[in-house]
Amino acid sequence: MAYVSIEGLTKNFKGNPPTTAVDDLHLEIEEGEFLVLLGPSGCGKTTTLRCLAGLERPAEGRIVAGSSTVYDSARRVDVAPDKRSIGMVFQSYALWPHMTVRKNIRYPLAARHLRDKIKDGSVERIAEAVHCGGLLDRYPAQLSGGQQQRVALARGLVSEPDLVLFDEPLSNLDARLRQQVRAELHELHRTRPFTAVFVTHDQSEALSLGQRMAIMRTGTIEQIGNPREVFEHPVSDYVAEFIGMSERLELTRNGDGWSCDGQALEANGNHVPISAPAGVVRLRPDDLRLVEDLSLLRDNELGLEATVMDVSYGGRHLDVSVQLTGSDTRVNAQVSTKSSGGQLDRWATGERTVIAFELRNARYFELESSLAVAA
Template sequence: MDDPRGSRATRPAIDMRRISKRFQRVSGSTTVAIDEVSLSVAPGELVAVVGPSGCGKTTLLRCLAGLERPDEGEIHIDGKAVFDSARRKFTPPERREIGMMFQSYALWPHMTVAQNVGYPLRCRGVSGRQTAARVSAILATVGLAGLENEPPNRLSGGQQQRVALARSLVAEPSVVLFDEPLSNVDARVREELRLELVQIHTKLGFSGLYVTHDQEDAMEVCDRLVVLKGGRIEQIGTPAEVYRAPRTTYVAEFVGMVNRVGVSAAAYEGSSVLLTSDLGRLVAAEQPATDAADPATDTTTGAASGSADGELTALIRPEHVRLAAGQAPPEGAANSWPGTVAFSLFRGSWMQYLVRIGDVELSVLSADHSLRPGTAVVVSVAPEHVMVRSAR
């Protein structure tokens, strides 16, 4: 009997509970790919799972799709149990009624575009007339109208990716899974496809899980981010929450660029932290974050109050560092030091600078294009932009 958990409007579209998956190596050792992961996706929500290679994100997606069988846990899609280890229930992939877009297009070269896109409908026994109408409509949605009779190998990489997207959506599934969908196209096409995917998601309203190692893809396309580390969830939150208030150093370094500054001592003064750092005296406007909250349920992501045990580090985003040509900082200014531009890199509307402050090097993103290597600068960071985290 399927899990009765309320109306379709309120129940999660995807509900994964304490999912674990282990793999046996040829050597006889066991690798834990997924370690008791619980994750829910609301109706109409697109959630990205991010992390480096080997963190378990693809295994998690394959478990949801039915391409891998978890060792423990439960999986519900639209309120229906498709996996339950306690009840020994396992629904095969073809009966889960989901769409899936693979990293490697996975298009059949002997079929036309229309035949590739219409394949899921034929498997469901949809009539030829209905299939043709729905294929035509979805190809227009993804910008491929007029290419119905072309073989896939005559299309560009971006067009092939659109064919794969159309095929994953043509059966109008309520849940769509994306496995590194934009990794095989160049940067310009990737930007176009990101925007199109957001527009299509807004128009069609499907729920989805989007696995990628590309933080830009995840932050631009999805409603929430799930950061994995070693098969476990490190943090869940909106892209803005995860970027602006990472719970750990690992999250901060994976989601965007960040400068790490070593800290040898910390003293607390009201709501601020006075740090003895590699930059000298450093003031932070927040207390060190702790790992007390459960990342699977905590979406507040703000730094916790109180002290943190062990070694600390200060984290500063490159765009929060300010540079001004000059020899010395204003007397008494907090978080202000003399430095020298060591390197510059043109990045369109931004310049990326590497600035040396004694033995410390800071990466800086600035709209000021006038600074040259060797220029003396005053470097400053507002206390509210200094994050204090465990160095681990």
């Protein structure tokens, strides 16, 4: 049986227009599992967490955490937030400014009268685990952003709750710190496992932290699986876009072959697995290659003629935006600066080019339903 189980969770907000923020959501989390909820702004991630924590009252559904039912609309069960064994870490660190780090971390233990834990050194141990052991007597204002976020992590974990909820806790940190605290959190979970739901809109954070990841769309879960499954086999056009397959081409059947915006595609022996008269192909920008003309395509590649619209330098790569010839479809290619032999000026705005890609790197979706077709 799952450790945390969410069944048919629905939360509406009044307003003009009314919103169904969470829409018949089902989710099961195993004990010790680190589950990531990934989705764009407004898809219902925070509302889902707030329902779990008891900070919002759902219209429908049932939530079981550990051994207790904390919410059940049918049986009118609604356990108060402070009676649920749930730790929370938010985007804003929300530390008490007038309390030392020690008192901030101790707060959840004091609020729940867990005196034994206060005495047994839990505060000091968790502070050590998040590398804040030396900061216990400081005040939040005397800490850097990264240190404050580590203290917030310690506070969320100190009482060893049944479930720890994280709402985009790393997004306020600068890029380098975000990477560092992310790695520390990963290690912490590996060495002292706890059950977690971690919300983010950042796909790389989701891939690196999640043992499973759930992709959310308008209040429901569109796909759930381990990061590799989701990354390699997105079930829909929506999921594909969200996990980095940002480039989208619509193909239509053209006799025995296919065309894209009026350009015929040489199939080169490649099999396009779409059976409908039209479909969608999704690709990652770094799976696209730019070549001078169609004669330079490799055996297993397809190509489309285009014009370079913009080039920007990205360090290890160039971002080249092209527009397909005879259409207004834009495609962005990420071209390695290593593989282009350091020829940073090879592509210039206004130049003719060909985007080349291998069909095995693409994922296919039905145009109507946006659902994946098996390759």
